[in-house]
Amino acid sequence: xxxxxxxxxxxxxxxxxxxxxxxxxxxxxxxxxxxxxxxxxxxxxxxxxxxxxxxxxxxxxxxxxxxxxxxxxxxxxxxxxxxxxxxxxxxxxxxxxxxxxxxxxxxxxxxxxxxxxxxxxxxxxxxxxxxxxxxxxxxxxxxxxxxxxxxxxxxxxxxxxxxxxxxxxxxxxxxxxxxxxxxxxxxxxxxxxxxxxxxxxxxxxxxxxxxxxxxxxxxxxxxxxxxxxxxxxxxxxxxxxxxxxxxxxxxxxxxxxxxxxxxxxxxxxxxxxx
Amino acid sequence: xxxxxxxxxxxxxxxxxxxxxxxxxxxxxxxxxxxxxxxxxxxxxxxxxxxxx
Numbered sequence: 001x002x003x004x005x006x007x008x009x010x011x012x013x014x015x016x017x018x019x020x021x022x023x024x025x026x027x028x029x030x031x032x033x034x035x036x037x038x039x040x041x042x043x044x045x046x047x048x049x050x051x052x053x054x055x056x057x058x059x060x061x062x063x064x065x066x067x068x069x070x071x072x073x074x075x076x077x078x079x080x081x082x083x084x085x086x087x088x089x090x091x092x093x094x095x096x097x098x099x100x101x102x103x104x105x106x107x108x109x110x111x112x113x114x115x116x117x118x119x120x121x122x123x124x125x126x127x128x129x130x131x132x133x134x135x136x137x138x139x140x141x142x143x144x145x146x147x148x149x150x151x152x153x154x155x156x157x158x159x160x161x162x163x164x165x166x167x168x169x170x171x172x173x174x175x176x177x178x179x180x181x182x183x184x185x186x187x188x189x190x191x192x193x194x195x196x197x198x199x200x201x202x203x204x205x206x207x208x209x210x211x212x213x214x215x216x217x218x219x220x221x222x223x224x225x226x227x228x229x230x231x232x233x234x235x236x237x238x239x240x241x242x243x244x245x246x247x248x249x250x251x252x253x254x255x256x257x258x259x260x261x262x263x264x265x266x267x268x269x270x271x272x273x274x
Numbered sequence: 275x276x277x278x279x280x281x282x283x284x285x286x287x288x289x290x291x292x293x294x295x296x297x298x299x300x301x302x303x304x305x306x307x308x309x310x311x312x313x314x315x316x317x318x319x320x321x322x323x324x325x326x327x
Contacts, residue, residue, distance in 0.1 A: 029275075033275045033276055041305065044302065044310075045314075048306050048310045049310070049320075052306055056311075141323045143320075144312075144315045147323075148315060155323070170322050170323045171322060172320065172322055173322060176320075213321060213324060213325065214324070218324050238322060238324050239322045240321060244319075246318055246319055246320060246321040249324050
C-alpha cells in the first residue's frame with residue numbers, strides 16, 4: 001500500500017525536494033491508516049458490547065448456576081424441565097412445597113450471613129419472564145467482578161433474602177447476559193422467587209418507579225423511606241433506564257409473601273401449569 | 275504501515291494472506307477477551323446501580 005508520488009511536471013527532481021515530498025506522503029498515509037484502524041476498533045467495540053458480552057456472560061452465569069448444590073437444582077426450573085433438555089417435565093411429576101411448610105411471615109426465616117464478594121449464594125426465578133428463567137445472585141455490585149460477569153449482584157450493605165429489611169439486587173438491562181432485560185413487563189403481584197441453600201423466598205411485586213441514579217433511598221431498609229426502621233422483608237431490583245442508557249434507573253420493589261425450607265419441592269409459583 | 279507489514283511478511287502471497295488473517299484473529303481475540311471488558315467497566319454507559327457517588 002505504499003504510495004509513490006508521481007514526478008511533478010515542471011518541477012526539477014532535485015535530490016532535496018523529492019524526499020521531503022515523499023515523507024509528507026508517508027506521514028499522511030500513516031495518519032490515515034491509524035484513523036481507519038481506530039474506526040474499525042470502535043466498530044468492533046460496539047459489536048462486542050451489543051452481542052459478544054451476552055455470549056461471554058451467559059457462559060459465566062450458566063457455570064455459576066451449575067456450581068450451586070441446593071437441595072432443588074436451580075436449573076430444573078420446575079415444570080419446564082431442565083434448561084438443557086427440550087422435554088418439559090409434566091407438572092404432576094414435580095414435587096410442590098406443601099402448604100403447611102409455607103410461613104407467611106419473615107419470622108423464623110433462615111437468613112444467610114455476610115457473603116464474600118463475587119460469591120454466588122442464590123438464584124432468582126421470575127415466572128413472568130418464563131418458567132425457565134433462573135439466574136444466579138452473587139455478592140457485590142462491582143461491574144468487573146459481579147455485574148459484568150456473574151449477572152445479578154447483591155448490594156452488600158442491604159439485607160439478605162428473607163430478612164426484615166430490603167434485599168436489593170442490581171443487574172444489566174441490556175448486554176452482559178441482560179438478566180433484567182424485561183423488567184418493564186413486571187406487574188403488581190408478580191412473583192419474584194429467591195432460592196438459597198436453605199430456603200425459598202417468594203416475594204410479590206408491589207411497585208415500580210423510574211428514578212435518578214443518585215436515588216439511594218430505593219435501597220433503604222424501608223424502600224423509599226431512608227431512616228425508617230424496617231418492619232417487613234422487601235426486595236428491590238435496580239437496573240438502567242432507558243434501555244442502552246445510564247441516564248436513569250428502573251426500580252421494582254416487592255414484599256415477602258412467604259418462605260419455605262428447601263428439600264420439599266418447588267414453590268408452585270415457578271411451576272408451569274401448577 | 276500496513277503496506278510495510280505486508281511487504282515484510284515472509285513467503286508467497288497465499289502464505290502472507292494466512293499469516294495476516296491469523297494475526298487479525300489474534301488481535302480481535304485480545305480485544306474481545308481483555309481490552310474491551312477492561313475499558314467497558316470504566317465507561318459510564320452501562321450503570322445499573324443506585325449510588326451516592
